Amino acid sequence: MDTRIDFYPTHQHQGYKLRPGRPVPFGATLVPGGVNFAICSRYATSCTLVLFEKGASTPLVEIPIPEVFRIGNTWCMVVFDLDYERIEYGYRMEGPWDPKAGHRFDASKILLDPYAKAIGGRDVWGEPPDWNDPYPHRARLIFEDFDWEDDRPLETPLADLVIYELHARSFTRHPSAGVKHPGTYAGLMAKIPYLKELGVNCVELMPIFEFDEFENSRPNPVTGETMYNYWGYSTVGFFAPKAGYAATGPLGMQVDEFKNLVKELHRNGIEIILDVVFNHTAEGNEHGPTLSFRGIDNQTYYMLTPEGYYFNFSGCGNTLNCNNPVVRMMVLDCLRYWAAEYHIDGFRFDLAAILGRDPWGAPMPNPPLLESLAFDPILAKCKLIAEAWDAGGLYQVGSFPAYGRWAEWNGKYRDDIRRFLKGDEGMIPALAQRLQGSPDLYGWNRRGPTASINFITCHDGFTLYDLFAYNYKHNEVNGEQNRDGGDDNHSWNCGAEGETDNSEVHALRQRMIKNALAILLMSHGVPMILMGDEAGRTQRGNNNTYCHDNDLNWFDWSLLERNTGLFHFARQMIAFRKTHPLLRAREHLGISAVQADFIWHGVHAWNADWSPGSRTVAFMLRERQAGQGGNTNPVLYMALNAYWDALPFQLPELPINYRWHLFANTALSSPHDIYEPGHEIPLEPYQDSFLVGGRAVVVLVGRP
Amino acid sequence: MAIQVEVSTRNEITVVTVAGEIDGGSAPGLQSQVLPLLQQNGALVLDLAGVTYMSSAGLRVLLLLYRQAVARNGRVALAGVAETIKDTMAVTGFLKFFTVAGTVDQALTTLQQA
Incomplete structure (x- = not known):
């Protein structure tokens, strides 16, 4: 091994030994004797590697990457003899400050590598950060040597899945969860027996890419508690698992812990789908922080107006420029990485309609990113699920560019089933479509019933219990005078708004929940159950709990004792679905050759x-x-x-x-x-x- | 970080006693000392009672030893692992590769029975 001449340094800077790096793979890669750093920027004029001792506020050394090491728009350099575990790295980029032209370079900022595979700075969930840290989200080096033994993605047919949508922290954070490491990947792992008992064979995790729970954190004007970016739909780093969700985050071992979770889920026959947020980043608009993309190549990474402002199709301040070829490559690299390195079984794309917009925001008939993902040989067996709308008004349920691969969150299923259940008139024809796997949406184009991810509830909106306990949203504790959250809930309180002693109302709610579960599990298409709905979880009428780190989101496991009947019902319905292939049709009956x-x-x-x-x-x-x-x-x-x-x-x-x-x-x-x-x-x-x-x-x- | 490594033999089984902190700095040294002790069809006990901290790099040395031992048709047992380290190993998946015993004596017994 050590006889290769390229394992030896050729240059040095302040005692650090260097040699020209390789441009790919992007990111930091351990190579014999050192680390290969590679990062690209179209408009930067110079690039400096900044190394820190773990957690230090001043750099250990800044190494300007020699101009001779640049290949095209990519700076690449090997640095020898680094202690992998004690180093954090970032970059400084020089380039024009010309917002009208889309350039916002600022060499005073230390920038996170978009390809960082582990990120420090928020190692312990909720631990108040040092707001003066010049480098708040810090790229780290990781070993990519996890011992998977015989594991690989399960490749369960989509038609056979029963998906369970959960939040990695909420699932076990409540004291009643009784796990050793509440609110972590390890906690989730400890609850695998519960998932098996319920019978679900796929968990869909709300975002676990590194995000900043302190993004826009503020005291709750109503309760005084800290309100967080709790759900995490705001990515800081696309290649790194959220450290604060790992029991071993303080040890920097979140990568191993998460991989071990995947391996254990697979060993128990449970797939794992990640909810991925590629529509925007945590940098917000022109008033947001410069963490990474803005300072590396603003014009490449973001959709910009002709005046250089940020398009806001995400409703979150900026829009990732997904159909720029460099960004498209990053998205593809990212998903390939999670599929190959983490054995992830599938992805659910938040506000996926954005991924079909061109760099000026116009919807494309044949979006290259969606096509690339659909035909990619590494992602070939992964489930690809679109939330087929965005905050810019593009609604593509039934018409999302699918290439024979993409499934969709079926928002029409949710709305039609809710309206039928609450007793609206005129719903029978629509109900019949939804029960059959929505052939009106997915039949004419031969996408089949598995293009329809059926759900009645998801993290957005009411829980199933609240759907039948509240006529109106009650979001006052979100601090926006109840203006946030959707108003078209199609809910019905069964006779009393919220908690009540009326036993008839209570019984009716239980029945309505069972009706919903029965319809969901008897429908063709792929059922998705929201965490806790099998036990009557409530958010006290709040239909937008994105900011609460408390029992509005946490799964209270004692509900299972109070609502044993519900859990029993859900479990048997799932078992029934698994028993009968008739319920798990791969094709639409009546359209296909199925007898x-x-x-x-x-x-x-x-x-x-x-x-x-x-x-x-x-x-x-x-x-x-x-x-x-x-x-x-x-x-x-x-x-x-x-x-x-x-x-x-x-x-x-x-x-x-x-x-x-x-x-x-x-x-x-x-x-x-x-x-x-x-x-x-x-x-x-x-x-x-x-x-x-x-x-x-x-x-x-x-x-x- | 400096570590102390002592090697002895009990009932024809090699016992390596380690004390100190195993991290990125000390792990390579430990690896180069222990790897040569693995023998064909042999058994080895790592007494980690004196180890107060184990980083990711330290856990990787353990797993490397295990893999090398398996390749030589041998066995490795860990003894005296601190609870916090054991917990980290469980959560990250390292633990289940190993035979784990409370004490060196128990580890020897287990290896001899196997």
């Missing part, structure tokens, strides 16, 4: 009422050959009644020798509301109708 059908019924069998006044529908899912020629596969039936009174639903006839069995009936209370799959209760042999309670759903299985 199975959705057959619509109503209170009258074979005769659904599609009229505007209707609040009922039923459907049967059946293989065409069921009951014939030795095919004994089950037939599934679901009756949905959003009307306030009980209605008898006439049951369709079954094949000879088949008999209906009751799996779920949300009109009954636990434990009579649901049975273990395979242990359903047989109906009377000649029972030809079923009384479905008001605002209730029933699921039957027909089998021999």
Whole structure:
């Protein structure tokens, strides 16, 4: 090894031994004897590497990268004999200060490497930072030698996923979580048995790329508590896991801890999807801090108006210029890195419609970034999920450029199911589309039901409990006089706003939650459950809890004791979905060659009422050959009644020798509301109708 | 950071006793001292009771030893690992590669039974 001549220095600066580096890979890479640093900027005129002892406020040394080391627009240099663990590095860039032309170089700033793979400075969550630190988010070097043994991404078919959306800190931060390291990746790892018991096979983590919880932190005008950038939808470094989420963050071992979490999830059959925020960065607009991109190459990294101001399609001050080729390459490098180095199974792209805009903000018919991601050979088996809208008014649910690869958060599913559940008229035709995997959105283009990520609740908006406990949002504690957060919640409080002693209201809420869970898990498409909805988690009517590090966000695990019935119901519904391939169709029935059908019924069998006044529908899912020629596969039936009174639903006839069995009936209370799959209760042999309670759903299985 | 390393043999098993802080500065030295002690089909006990701090680089030396031992069809046991270090190892995935014992005697017993 050490016989290669390029393992030896050729230059030196103040005793530091150097040699010309390699331009790729970008970032800092450990090489024999030293570290290869590489960074690019189109308009910088010089670049200086700034090295710190870990945590020090003044640099250890500043090494101007010799002009002769520059290749094109890339500065690259090997520095020998660095103690990998005790060094932090940044850059100073010289270049024009000319905001009108898009240049904001400032050599007084020390800049974070966009490719930094570990970032110090916020090692312990919530620890007040030194506001005078000249380099607040500090790039560190990491070992990329994690011992994965036989692990690799699971490649579970999308149609088989049951996604659970969670916040890495909220999941186990509450004292009731009872874990050794609350609010961390290690805490999440300790709760894997719970996830398995629930039956979900995929967790989707809200942002875990390094962010600054102190970005725009402020005292709460109502409570006095500190309000944080708690959710973390504001990236500081795209290649680094959030150190403050790691129990070992103070030791700088967040990379190992996170990889170990992924490995343990995989060992338990659970995939991991990351919620990634490529639409903007933590630098905000022209009044925000210069942390990295702004000082490295403002004109490249951001979408700028002709006057040099920041376009704000994200609603967060700036817009990452994703279809500039350099930025596009960074996004691709980043996702490849997480897929290959962290074994991540998929990505959910926040405000993904932005990724289809050109550098001047116009939507493109064939966006190169989305195409690159769809065809990339390293990301080839990763799930790609778009939040197919942005804050600039581009709404692409059903029309997101998909290249046969992209799935979407189906916002129409959320809205239509909510409206049906609360009893709105005229919802039956839309409901039927949503139950079938939204063929109106994803059928004509052959994207299939798995293009639809079905959800009724997500981190944005009400929890499932609050959806049926509040008519209105209650965001006063967010400090904006209740002006923030969406107003189109399609929620219904079931008779009393918020907490109540009224047992009838309480029972109705439980039933409504079960109705929602049953619909979600019986629908074609890919179900996503919000953390805690299986236990009745509440945010006390707050539908925008982005800033709260308290029990508005934390999962209170004692809810599982109070709402055992809900958890039991959710668990059995998930198990039912896993039991029946009919519920996990890869293609839209009726459009594809699949030999199975959705057959619509109503209170009258074979005769659904599609009229505007209707609040009922039923459907049967059946293989065409069921009951014939030795095919004994089950037939599934679901009756949905959003009307306030009980209605008898006439049951369709079954094949000879088949008999209906009751799996779920949300009109009954636990434990009579649901049975273990395979242990359903047989109906009377000649029972030809079923009384479905008001605002209730029933699921039957027909089998021999 | 300086560390002390002592090597002895008990019941034909090599016992390496380490004291001090294992970090990026001391890890390479430890590695060069311990690696040559691994023998074909051999067993080795690392007594870490005197180790007060272990950085990421230190954990990597342990894993390297383990991998080298496996390659030689040998075994490595750790003894006397401090609770905080053990916890870090558990959270980051290093721990489960090793046979871990409270004391050197227990480690010897375990290795001899295996």
